[in-house]
Amino acid sequence: MKPPPFDYHAPATLDEAVRLRTELGPEASILAGGQSLIPLLNLRFARPSALIDLRRVRELVYVRAGQDGVAVGAMTSQRELERSVDAARLCPLLREAQRCVAHPVIRNRGTVGGTIAHADPAAELPAALRVLAGHVTVRGPRGERRIDADELFQFHFTTSLEPDEILTEVFFPALRPDAGSAYLELSRRHGDYPLAGAAAIAAGDHVRLCFAALGPTPVLVESDDPADWDAAIEPAGDIHASAGYRRELAAVLGGRALALARERATGGAA
Amino acid sequence: MKHAVTLTVNGERVEREVEPRLLLSDFLRHELGLTGTHVGCEHGVCGCCTILVDGAAARSCLMLAVQADGVELRTIEGLAEGEELHPVQAAFREAHGLQCGFCTPGFVLAITAFLEESETVDLSDGAIREAIAGNLCRCTGYQNIVEAVRIAARAMGKASA
Structure with a gap:
């Protein structure tokens, strides 16, 4: 059409x-x-x-790496973020999650700010932003303000931006040197939105997981107990998978992502 | 209200006035008569309408013609030089990388971008399949398309990364 x-x-x-x-x-x-x-x-x-x-607003196209993390202009293509060596060094999770987003051809045009503002709960970057405890900057007629990832995602396709505000920057905090991270997902076909996705960060006894496609927003859980994950998620059943199957995926993918993050934390790599 | 756009298509400068809702795929086919860009699903799934926008592969059904103001486009019509096929086109012929041909222009452009992006290219099965993952072939000719990528890479002098 x-x-x-x-x-x-x-x-x-x-x-x-x-x-x-x-x-x-x-x-x-x-x-x-x-x-x-x-x-x-x-x-x-x-x-x-x-x-x-916003295609002509070139001031919104940048990847700025600092000690604290990576600031990404909202109009930066997902492909550019995926290719950024600095971003991969500071937040290895980003490249891993980014490569699960659709196909290279889509990532050439799709933007980092766009996927965050679109707030599809099945999308990869919102889950990455939330597990990393990142934030966004928005600009409106009353000036600029910062919104933490925890406050940003309100519901399916709904953020806490006011209707007159524009998302201008996405900030991904750097992974601590002693921490490891991983992103895993399962989709029916390569490049599709996942049936379920799990982002994990492990640093010593502290763990953070964020699940994609398992609730109306990316679901954050600070626990390594699958019972807590199961209590936090609100999966829906649809033509692609039942709610029960998605619950099982949460346990499997969460467990694998966490194990991988822990292995990387102790191994020092990625 | 119509908007003026000026762009380059296959090396030729094009000026037109377009409605904002006109898709770039329809602009190419209906305004410019470049019907080699095929339209399958019109929501970014099939990859048939893939073209090159400033050298990068993109879905022309997921772009508005007004967004193409100032850009340089390459479509399937712009690949061959006269009678001489582009190496990717020649490789498709050699490897029998097509049956019905409907998906072929999209594949050829996506692969051209993949091979032109850098001097060295990862020619493992996984990397090639990732590069063409956004294009659907319902004749299921993928095996020969993967082979065509390798043949084209050799013809274009790409070292395997």
Whole structure:
């Protein structure tokens, strides 16, 4: 199918984009890489009054590595993040999760800010952001503010951004030198959204897991007890897998991801 | 309201006015008559409409024509030089990498990007299959397509990484 009609704006600066966002109101949508939004338009699940395309806002394209972590401009392609040597060194989990996202051709256009703002609970980067205790920066008419990952994801496809705010940066904190991490998922076909995904970080006795596709948001659990994971997740059954099967996947993938993270923590690699 | 776009398609400068909702795949086929870019699913699953946008492979059904303002596109029509096939096209012929041919333009462009991206290319089965994972062939010709990638890599002088 073809997209429904909409107005189109391609501001050259973030200031102009923020102004348009306020002016056009909540019926307008932000277009980043379009790898989720354009299918939604083609299927007519989304009918925005206008698109504000951020492709010309080059100030939002960067990967800045610091001692604390990696700051990624919202319009940076997922492929660029995947290829960043600095990001892979500071947060090895990112490259591992990024390679599970669809296909290279999709990652060429899909953006880091786009997948976070889209907040699909089955997506990989939201789970990575949450397990790493990252945050995002958003800009609106009242200025800039920071939202922690724990506060960001509210529900399926719903974040705590106000309707007049634009996500500008995603910050992934560096993995502690004594910690190990891993991301694993299972999908029916290579490149599909997973039936379930598990991101794990282990540092000594402390563990963090975040599950993808097992609830209305990425589900964070700070425990190595599968009973706690089972209590935290809220899997839904659908045509691809039953809720019960997804519960079993949580235990299996969570266990494997955690074991791998622990092995990497003691092994010192990745 | 229509928007003016200026872009380069297969080395030629193109200027048009387009509706915002026009997909890039439809722009290529209906506005420019470049029907070699095939349209299968129109939601980013099949990979038939894959083209090169500033050298990087992309789904043309997941781009609006207005987003292509200022970019350089390569489509299947822009690969061969006159009568001489591009090495990837020649490799598909040699390895019998196609049956019905509907998916072929998308495969050829995705593989061209994969092989052109760097001097050395990982030619393991896993890496090749990852590179073509976003393209569906319902004649199930994958085995020969994988072989075509290796033949093309040799023809293009790519060292195996």
